[in-house]
Amino acid sequence: MGKPRPSAPTISEVAAAAGVGRATAARTLGGYGYVSAEMRDRVLAAADALGYRTNQLARSVSTGVSHTIGVVVADISNPFFGGVALGISEVASARGFDALVLSTAEHLEEEINAVNVLVDKRVDGIILSSAACAADSTAHLQLPNEQGIPLVLLDRLIPGLDLDAVVIDNRAAARHATTELIAAGHSRIGFIWGPPVPERIEYRRELVEAAGRNLWSDGERLTGYLDALDDAAIPLDLDHIMLGEKTEMRAYEAVTRMLALDAAPTAFFCTETDALTGTLHALRDAGLAIPSQVSIVGFDDSSWAAVMNPPLTMVRQPMLELGRQAAELLLSRIDSGAGDAEPPMQRELETEFIERESVAPAPTHS
Amino acid sequence: MGKPRPSAPTISEVAAAAGVGRATAARTLGGYGYVSAEMRDRVLAAADALGYRTNQLARSVSTGVSHTIGVVVADISNPFFGGVALGISEVASARGFDALVLSTAEHLEEEINAVNVLVDKRVDGIILSSAACAADSTAHLQLPNEQGIPLVLLDRLIPGLDLDAVVIDNRAAARHATTELIAAGHSRIGFIWGPPVPERIEYRRELVEAAGRNLWSDGERLTGYLDALDDAAIPLDLDHIMLGEKTEMRAYEAVTRMLALDAAPTAFFCTETDALTGTLHALRDAGLAIPSQVSIVGFDDSSWAAVMNPPLTMVRQPMLELGRQAAELLLSRIDSGAGDAEPPMQRELETEFIERESVAPAPTHS
DNA sequence: CTGTTAGCGCGTTCAC
């Protein structure tokens, strides 16, 4: 029997100290049922004399509601997920819920484990940004619903599954960004980064397929890029798509390699922060000026993008809003209980294209 | 009686299905006590036939251990706290603990509330980055210990209190940074930002005192700055200290104002990210080049600092390490139970001065 | 080794 700690006073102790029955104490302390003003005062007095605090754990096993939601993301230190987490806890805490947040480092095993942990701790709902992509390897996403725990997907859809989700319109965002680059006169646009396949890709179809096998949002961004190229009838150059492991270092190398091409890109679209910093490094080392020699557009607007030299043109994602809406959707599901109500819904938030000074007309080669 | 959900199977149901006593089922499922291999198999089979999952909540009320720690920070979307949170959950989850993370937006009330919530949810320990400063207004920091819940302070000490804590050596970091600036030939160094007092300050003593009344880490950084000035026998110019609300906008205004001074700073030490971006904005608008016309050193090294034009010299804080060590300290306290063992300890981590290209000799005025 | 029984702290029904 574990209570190695300075015993926290229980409701019974308070009742005893107040000279009333346990139930009466429970009613006043729990704020339900009827209790006379006089009794209430006695109980309340005894309660804070003893420093009584409700044991929410015990309450939860009794009521079946923990007032806790689970949040599982790839990496809480990533400002994107940090913003999302803040949005979530804003609306959650306003409604009396707290968040148990777990990071998975994009590992499916850890994600599975995270879901199990959350289910076992009886959270009232889960918000999850899954690393899963194929409709296989998603058994763990069934579990919560089997246990009656609402689940909403965040930032990343899973193609085969019809689940609640709140995401960004990545495809439209990428299409917009690429189109702007094209409008500025660019036709050779580096895409940093594409699917993390190691092998060289020969055909467009392979590329699209590879993207589909990996992270959904990345695939969407690539598709948007392709859309824009198609719109302008610009042929796809597979050498302009970064493949392989997605790290800043790899981005650096990919850009450096592209720059050495005969048909080197005159612009780069960087779909993530690390992709952007890697690209920036490469451009600096290549001695290329932005935007006179090469243009650039980034994803994930951060405070520093505006303060760069030159200020960077970016597509901004509404991180807080993403979190807020996911939390709202989840809470509404929690409210309606197992009343197997509405069908799953996917909400898609718009991004904003922030025009600054890193895009200029393509240099006219002599 | 709440169970509005698709009932999760209980240990009793598993026992029944397996045709054994509840205790036997409990033992095998709980992994304790003795149980024959044959029985175990029967139980295990029944368990996963029913899809049994331990209710950790119930287990916790029984054992008094929740395997959950509370983390309260000002703002989880701040990359600094995000990094810290990741460090914490790394070591915590390796030991089977999960983190309930709450953001307070630097509001003392929310901090107090957060601590109450965590205590009520019976977390096994708390890591907290407090907005409190004076030794008054810290009653809420007593509560956990009264309830036998270990608490470790993170990133911010509270002068009057002797509690476990893991922090950065802010004073040494600021002293180092300022000294570097001085060594480069600067004597008029803007400090962005100082204490958030609205009024103009006339004397150094007032300044130090004002700093002391506010955030500890800010006070330390200011003190380090003062140390460096003293070391070099450079008189303090109060006009070079930013006062007032700490926002990017205010930093912008403060720097702009300082730049208009007869004795304008030739260098700036920015003690936080927003202070840095605000300063950068102001310098750009003033048309001043870095580092030829003005030098700059920032705090909170971020990936983008290296990719700026020019690359920024920064003092880097070991965020992950901060989180990891806080978690380790907390877990060790949890391990030793209420065995009122070791006295509180404060660990102080060193920062790293990253020299890049935003510091140059002070321009020699004609 | 197994099953019985009594807790853990709180919610809730149901006579008094």
Next chain:
DNA sequence: GTGAACGCGCTAACAG
């Protein structure tokens, strides 16, 4: 209105 008594799901003595 009030309090005794039982249930939530699990742990843990204790007999057998």
